[in-house]
Amino acid sequence: MSVQPHPIDAVTQRAVPVAPPAAPSLAAAPSHAAPHIVVTGVDKVFPVPGGEVVALKDIDLTINRGEFVCLLGPSGCGKSTLLNAIAGFSHPTRGGITVDGTKVAEPGPDRGMVFQEYALFPWMSVAQNIAFGLEIKGMGRAAIEARVAELLEMLKLTEFRDRFPKDLSGGMRQRVAIARVLALDSPVMLMDEPFGALDALTRRSLQDELLRIWAATGKTIVFVTHSIEESIYLADRIVVLTYRPGTIKRDIRVELPRPRDSASAAFNALKRDLSALVTAEQHRFEEVEMKGLTTD
Amino acid sequence: MNARLKPLAEGFAVPIAVLVIWQLACTAGLVNPMVLPSPAAVAARWWAYLAPLEAYDPAHGSWFLWLFSGEMLHDAMASLYRVVVGFLVGAGLALPLGLFMGTSDVIYRHINPLMQVLRPIPPIAYIPLSILWFGLGNAPAVFLIAIGAFFPVLMNTIAGVRHVDGIYIRAARSLGASRMTIFRRVILPAATPYILSGARIGIGTAFIVVIVAEMIAVNNGLGFRILEAREYFWSDKIIAGMLTIGALGLLIDMGVSRLNNHLLRWHRGLES
Ligand SMILES: Nc1ncnc2c1ncn2[C@@H]1O[C@H](COP(=O)(O)OP(=O)(O)OP(=O)(O)O)[C@@H](O)[C@H]1O
Ligand SMILES: [Mg+2]
Numbered sequence: 001m002s003v004q005p006h007p008i009d010a011v012t013q014r015a016v017p018v019a020p021p022a023a024p025s026l027a028a029a030p031s032h033a034a035p036h037i038v039v040t041g042v043d044k045v046f047p048v049p050g051g052e053v054v055a056l057k058d059i060d061l062t063i064n065r066g067e068f069v070c071l072l073g074p075s076g077c078g079k080s081t082l083l084n085a086i087a088g089f090s091h092p093t094r095g096g097i098t099v100d101g102t103k104v105a106e107p108g109p110d111r112g113m114v115f116q117e118y119a120l121f122p123w124m125s126v127a128q129n130i131a132f133g134l135e136i137k138g139m140g141r142a143a144i145e146a147r148v149a150e151l152l153e154m155l156k157l158t159e160f161r162d163r164f165p166k167d168l169s170g171g172m173r174q175r176v177a178i179a180r181v182l183a184l185d186s187p188v189m190l191m192d193e194p195f196g197a198l199d200a201l202t203r204r205s206l207q208d209e210l211l212r213i214w215a216a217t218g219k220t221i222v223f224v225t226h227s228i229e230e231s232i233y234l235a236d237r238i239v240v241l242t243y244r245p246g247t248i249k250r251d252i253r254v255e256l257p258r259p260r261d262s263a264s265a266a267f268n269a270l271k272r273d274l275s276a277l278v279t280a281e282q283h284r285f286e287e288v289e290m291k292g293l294t295t296d
Numbered sequence: 297m298n299a300r301l302k303p304l305a306e307g308f309a310v311p312i313a314v315l316v317i318w319q320l321a322c323t324a325g326l327v328n329p330m331v332l333p334s335p336a337a338v339a340a341r342w343w344a345y346l347a348p349l350e351a352y353d354p355a356h357g358s359w360f361l362w363l364f365s366g367e368m369l370h371d372a373m374a375s376l377y378r379v380v381v382g383f384l385v386g387a388g389l390a391l392p393l394g395l396f397m398g399t400s401d402v403i404y405r406h407i408n409p410l411m412q413v414l415r416p417i418p419p420i421a422y423i424p425l426s427i428l429w430f431g432l433g434n435a436p437a438v439f440l441i442a443i444g445a446f447f448p449v450l451m452n453t454i455a456g457v458r459h460v461d462g463i464y465i466r467a468a469r470s471l472g473a474s475r476m477t478i479f480r481r482v483i484l485p486a487a488t489p490y491i492l493s494g495a496r497i498g499i500g501t502a503f504i505v506v507i508v509a510e511m512i513a514v515n516n517g518l519g520f521r522i523l524e525a526r527e528y529f530w531s532d533k534i535i536a537g538m539l540t541i542g543a544l545g546l547l548i549d550m551g552v553s554r555l556n557n558h559l560l561r562w563h564r565g566l567e568s
Contacts, residue, residue: 089466109472119467123485123562132481133471164562184471 036220037063037086037188042095044081044246055081057245059095063237065187068214068221070231070238072274074282076289078246079224080192086222087113087190099188109133112181116193118173120165126176127152127161133184151179155209171202175209182213191223195230207233211258228274232267233260238274243281244288250277333532342368342536367521371537372544374517375506378434379548382441383502387495389442390449397450398457398487399479411450419444419505423512437509444505445498452494456487489563492556499552503545518544 044056055078063069071079084090086097088107097104099111107113120129127148134144152158155175165173174194181189195203211234214221225231231238232254240250252274256266315335321327322334329337345368352362397404419440426436460483468482510519522537 087470089470107466107470109470111470113467113470115463115467117463119463121464121467121482121485122564123488132468132473136472136474136477166562166564180471 034065035062036065036067036100037061037222038098039082039086040095040097042082042085042092042097044078044085044090045093054245056085056092057247059246059248061239061248061251063220063222065220066218068223068234068236070235071222071224071241072226072228072231072238072278073241073246073249074226074243074278074285076285077241077243077281079226079241081246082241083190083192083222083224086188087111109137109184110186111188111190112184112186114174114177114181114189114191114194116196118165118170118177120173120176120180122165125162125164126157126168129165129176130179130183133180137184147183151183154182154213155179169202170198171206174198174206178206178210178213182217185217187219189219189221191221193224193226196225196227203230208259210234226278228271228278229262232256232270232274233262240274240277241281243285249281330529330531333535337532338535338539341530341532342539345533345536345540368540371516371518371521372540374514375510375519375541375544376548378437378441378506378509378517379499379502381434382438382506383445383499385438386442386445386502387449387498390446390494390498391453391491394450394453394491395457395484398454399483404454411447415447415451419501420508423508426509427513432513434514436513437506440509441502441505444501448497448501449491449494452490452497453487456490456494457483459490460486489560492559496549496552496556499548500545503548507541 039059039061042056042059043054046053046055059082071082073079081090085092086099086104088104088111091105104111121132124132130148130151131144134147139147148161149158152161155178157172157175157179160168160172165176168176177194195206198206207230210221213219223231223234225234235254238250238252238254239248240252241247242249252270254270256264256270260267262268318332319335322329322332322337333341346366348362348365349367350365352359356362393407397407422440422443423436426439430436430439464482464486465478468478473481506517507519510517511523514520518537518541522534522541525531525533525537
């Protein structure tokens with residue numbers, strides 16, 4: 001049932017390009033045949049003292065099965081709000097979201113979530129964290145053992161299996177959080193700035209690992225970031241949001257071959273274009289925040 | 297001097313100086329020994345209090361039991377027993393109530409006002425009522441100690457449950473956990489640092505209350521013994537008893553703190 005987005009190179013374990021390298025373009029994403037996550041006419045309004053914040057306005061977004069989509073935008077533009085709505089943590093004020101045709105009403109193991117703050121249970125060891133979802137699912141002891149061992153291996157965590165999260169580096173913690181979500185084999189993986197707190201080298205190695213896992217599992221990934229570079233490196237498709245109200249400014253398909261070379265001309269051309277889009281929103285963000293500061 | 301011994305030497309310097317001055321003052325006859333006995337007299341009395349009352353007699357049983365037949369160890373065991381039973385009663389009631397109050401706003405709103413009214417009443421103020429209700433003996437002592445342990449455990453349990461970081465609950469929900477599972481496997485462990493620190497305060501309070509309770513309701517235990525010593529003007533025994541109370545308190549606190557460290561070995565605050 002899972003569609004592999006790219007064949008995997010047996011040696012590098014990386015996805016290899018299916019099509020010959022194409023020039024990057026800012027053309028709108030073409031519609032696909034297998035919609036997985038469908039967001040229709042979603043508004044999200046937060047009441048705040050003395051008014052309201054329109055965090056999302058008229059969001060229409062269809063994400064196809066197996067797609068890697070980045071939500072990109074400056075701080076406060078509603079990326080987390082949209083992701084949380086897909087996860088089922090909060091309900092849209094208007095409109096609706098379906099995953100696999102089913103309306104999202106609450107969080108569930110079919111939509112694994114990776115948080116920027118890791119959200120590992122600090123009182124559980126690495127192995128216990130990974131096993132948690134499987135125990136809830138009612139899987140047998142032996143099967144859990146085997147699955148956990150496999151995930152520890154996959155994320156290079158085997159020697160850390162009995163450590164507590166406090167004794168791990170940020171990168172290691174995020175590997176555990178990813179393993180915990182992978183354990184459930186959910187078709188959708190939602191990630192909210194998962195690598196935002198990591199140093200550049202750790203970040204790149206986790207990005208590569210994520211791409212490898214994605215290529216191997218064919219999951220649909222919705223990945224929030226405010227790093228333009230990261231979104232181009234990872235995504236099939238980049239959705240740029242505007243700042244207040246959060247609307248979809250652009251929906252861009254990234255046609256660069258994988259593995260992507262962040263030093264290449266095509267990569268940087270795309271980066272320049274996206275930069276112009278995001279910077280405009282960043283300026284609006286700064287304007288609003290400054291006004292907020294002076295009138296408060 | 298070596299780096300490990302230096303802080304030790306620094307720590308002992310002042311107490312030793314105090315002891316020396318105290319002893320010199322007594323030897324020189326500057327203080328009335330009825331008011332303040334010399335350290336040597338206190339030490340001798342402490343040893344007599346600790347040692348078995350009778351010489352060892354193999355006909356009367358094991359050597360081991362004989363070793364622990366001194367008055368002090370009996371008193372310490374009696375006090376410890378009351379602390380443990382009273383604490384278990386108090387904490388045993390406070391923990392479930394605190395968990396309910398922490399998780400349910402409805403229960404909290406109904407019960408919290410009553411708790412806030414009762415909480416400032418010091419356990420000591422319950423002494424007359426406890427004697428009226430339970431007479432003399434262990435029962436009123438356990439009652440008072442339970443009250444002393446109840447509120448710290450209750451307050452900390454409520455705070456612990458309420459302070460659970462919402463992100464753990466969100467993570468658990470997205471992994472498919474039911475409300476019951478979240479309570480058992482997320483809220484409860486996340487609240488343990490608070491609960492255990494409440495338990496530690498509760499045991500400390502229980503230890504204060506046991507001494508007072510023993511002065512009024514029973515005829516053994518460390519608190520009873522120092523009051524008894526006063527009636528005979530044995531000031532050396534009073535001080536020996538006080539030192540024993542201090543030592544037992546320290547031992548209990550060290551034990552609880554080691555248990556806490558073990559239970560909270562996952563906790564960030566306890567690194568190093
Ligand atoms: N619970 C809330 N109550 C009020 N306003 C909120 C709430 N949550 C979010 N907002 C507002 O909604 C807007 C979008 O917030 P959101 O967290 O989705 O932004 P974001 O794009 O994820 O930003 P960041 O990159 O900083 O995480 C912001 O302006 C924020 O202030
Ligand atoms: Mg966010």
